[in-house]
Amino acid sequence: MRIQRILATTAALSCLFTLAACKEGGQASPPGAGTPSSTAATAAAEGPLAEAQRHLRQFTSCEDLTAKADDPRMPGGDFPKVGQWSVTEVGVCSDKPEKGDIVIAVPKDMKAFQEGYKKYVLARMGAGEGAYGLFDQVLVGKGFVAFPTRTATSLKLVRSDLRVLVCNPGGRVPDGYKREKPLVEGCGLTDFVSTEDGSGSPNFETPQDPSGDGSKPGQPKNGSLGLPRAGSIAELRKLVGNSLDCQKNFSTDPEAVAIESIDYQPVIKGNALEWGVTGRALCGQPAGERRAHDLSWLDTVGDMKKLQTKAKAAQQADLKDDGKLKATASLLLVGENIAVETNSPSSRFGLYQLQFLYLNCTPGFSAPSGYRLEKSQVEGCVLTNYEPEHPLG
Template sequence: MHLKRIIAATTALVSLSLVTACEDADADRTPAVSGPTTGPGPSKDGGAHADTLQQAQVYVQRYASCERMSTDPTDGRLPLTEFTAPGKWSVTERGVCSDRVGHGEIVFYMFSDMKAFQEGYKQRVLTKIASGDPDYGLFSRVLVGENFAVTPTETATALKLSRSDLRVLTCNPTARVPEGYQQQKGPVDGCVLSDFVASEDGDGSPNLETPKDPATEGEAPQPDQPRAGSPGLPRAGSLTELKQLVHPHTVDCTGYSTDPATVAIESIDYQPVITGAPRDWGVKERAICGETGGAQRAHHLTWLDMVSDMELLQTRAKAAQQEDLKDDNRLKATASRLLVGQNIAVETNDVAVRNGLYQLQFLSLNCRPGFSAPAGYRVEKANVEGCVLTNYEPGAEVGGH
């Protein structure tokens, strides 16, 4: 089953790796780069190596279309949002070629210091995250070799290049490489090199993990804990750990409370999944994040749950969801969706928050009759009949990195 590393927080956030630059009407007049006299290839250390931009182009052409190379900084095929340029991150030269087969472009960066390049990219990712773009770099299309990097605009092209000695550089701290793919730490702490291409459009690397049914597999559970073994879902040992898992890049828990009266607050704009006593839903501890109101209107409410009985929680949530669906087969926009891990859950009606939780491997409970998801999304067995766990939300697909 394919793994979709889904969905960025908002369509307004754009990264270099997804920008599809317009073809310049005058591109034929840009200076072309001549072919190499010697062939590029893997170095003695196993990474892709090229002595010149021309050799880097030839290397890429073994795996993907790359025509009409240009080093003109005004070439209209270059991304509208600058990633980096000569003089930064030890970059010595930049070029761009047309990916005719993939209907996109590939931008090249020759650099003199691998660590300096990766450190520059890491700082860019962290700066974007700090500025309010927590998903920047999750769908990285930065593929690096020993002394050059490429950033294709198309997922299918990145997938082709991942089969070479180039490796996908990922520095977002919430990113995860699934089992079955090669990965290694980069020369910069916090960065990973892998052959896994994450993509929200479903065309990236397939999910090679074999899902486990938590109801039938794994070791016997400890008291008040679900059975071990699950389809890669996250877990936490306490509300504090759960808060640390989701805050601050996915859920804003600046306003946080475990006070039962505060947790029980509902808003006209934010309706939780759980109503009444949490223990009647199989939840042993519960917290709320966000601005709960008072003199001001409530904002950004999200509920965090430590679950002692996942089957009971999903059974109650299924009944609530079907009650909401029965009139027009649609869920109210203000109604929260239940996203679950192994022994934890989050309730939120914020699409952007849910997108971030999917990156952390949470899956949402969907009990809509006849539900199906396109190829590339996850659909796993739920704890109750008639429901699935998924990261696909019809109509909620948005652009990303």
Template sequence: MRIKRTLAATVLLASLTTLAACEDAEPGRSATVPPGVGGPSAPAPASLAEAQKYVQQYASCEKMGTEPGDSRLPLTDLTTVGKWSVTERGVCTDRTEHGEIIFYMASDMKEFQAGYKQRVMDKIAGGSGSYGLNSRVFVGKNFAVTPTETKTALALAASELRVLTCNPTFGVPKGYKKEQALVEGCVLSDFVGSTDGSGSPNFETPQEDPAAAGGASAKPGQPAQGSLGLPRADSLGELKKLVHPHTVDCTNMSTAPDALAVESIDYKPVVAGEQLAWGIKERAVCGEMAGERRAHNLNWLDVVRDMKMLQTKAKTAQQADLKDDGRLKATASMLLVGENIAVETNNDSIRHGLYQLQFLALNCEPGFSAPAGYRLEKSQVEGCVLTNYERR
């Protein structure tokens, strides 16, 4: 059975890494620079003191300490000596920005990056799907630093250190350096993300409908295509294969009308009433429809014949929900869409799993915007966007 998927944003960007490294390289940049170790002049200090001296060229870093019990170390530190090939750890005071910078000397940078990637994957598997999107792990050839303050991270982004990001939903925004990491699934960049918008500026904006612009980008830097990449499936069977079992548990899946009509106070679908009126061709529900407990773990799968109709109806439903307090009900499902498919779920963990599959949520909140580093695209209806960012 074939699953056809449009090239996703992260895959698209990754495929251009080598080309971009050649075409966008700064004058004098060597083509033989080892990948995954930072910029062309990435530092390789022989000691923690030398690493501190390098960082001090870009940020405040005073009173280096190496004691494991140093009160300046975060309660949940990234890693410790003896793990990820870390041979020495230190912390200095970032007096200017009122924070700290933690140092990790590593004997094997590939092992360090692999350890960080595994940490990110474990956090995502545990339900923290956005973990690592706003990474503060800066790496050089043989050491890494993690500043606690965003302004310090922005200052370090001007150095030859690079931000290591391993969350699979992350894509380096246009206009920033992107380099190959030492482990597959991770990327190095000079982009600093943040949830409050105080990080690196995002030069990308929601994309216009290419048909409205004659196939050309409406604004500089925007791709001519209508999407940076969304998943596709041509039947319910293909959609189930795409999302089950790692994202949506469809062990119990039904297309029967009585099952599709099942909902509970905690599990309400986006689509209400006749599915044809929502532009849906095929529809199924996954979860526990009945039994000793009331219906639970419900998620709805849709194969869509008219995506604009579905988004238009969903927009109306969202606006009705937003009228009371300006926020969507916690029990209300969100609509996550692909090219011709959709999933309705109110489960945070499932949504983040779907974002990794390049589904995007339909958001019609007035004035909504996503911080840099998150995907933000035009939907098929005015006043809505498609995004993988969720306001908390």
């Protein structure tokens, strides 16, 4: 028997329990039994529910808060009601940008709530649902528990101090995510949002096999077409001259190279030597009479594995927030002993023609036939000229 949630489409909803009464599309039917007290029906105006809403709004939308039992967003089924598991108030608000809702429960005793949830999970597992609780998004905060109906909402909230409560002994937290102790033994708190469909937090431990069948590094089938190289920054500048703004606007001055803007952010941060980079230059126009524009960075590389390892960690940190890279973040395109950092798709198109390849560390990434897909020097990444949002054509 598969786990049931409010949203059949997300496979990661956190209504928690027998949710046959939940509608599709993230909306829930009215509760099947019991009517909260009149106090609970008006609790959204002030008090713990309002405090919880203010906290949630720092990280996501939480509009139209109410504690009224007849609100159609209120879940039914076995959802913890007032009086259950020490819960004193239950409310619901809407995350309108994500087209979902957030149910909020306020326990008088958080330990009692966690103990109640743990017992419920174990009971469901004992009844034959061995995977129960692995994908429920039960987010514990200070004094309240949030149950988003959209995975995207949960991903925003775990960037705060809210943590996913996992009480299925089979729950596992991949490396790179927090592991914190809850108030009861046998459970865990984490910022890893687990989903069946892979829409939650990226698991960077997932093995990446760029070849598909293990016989070749990737496409092309006959092996690598090779990568470009240069003996110096001057040679690299000449090599990329038709792809980047490096002819008139070029500098190796450390202060100029350190320039970045809200629109142009390099991959390498801090001391370039710690990234395995031996020389660095800036192409483009720093801020002056007008805003900085067309910024890209050129690198000569002494330790390519170190560069790719550091770049992988930076890329994963960016992906961890919402599974997407920042639009203003540069991508790292590498050669044999050189690299270019740029957020310009048109510039990257030209660099791909020079046989540069992009270091992609997105879990599960693959490229269609006709694109290059080769092994990088770090596990979990590939080198490619395929960008899903900017395909060559």
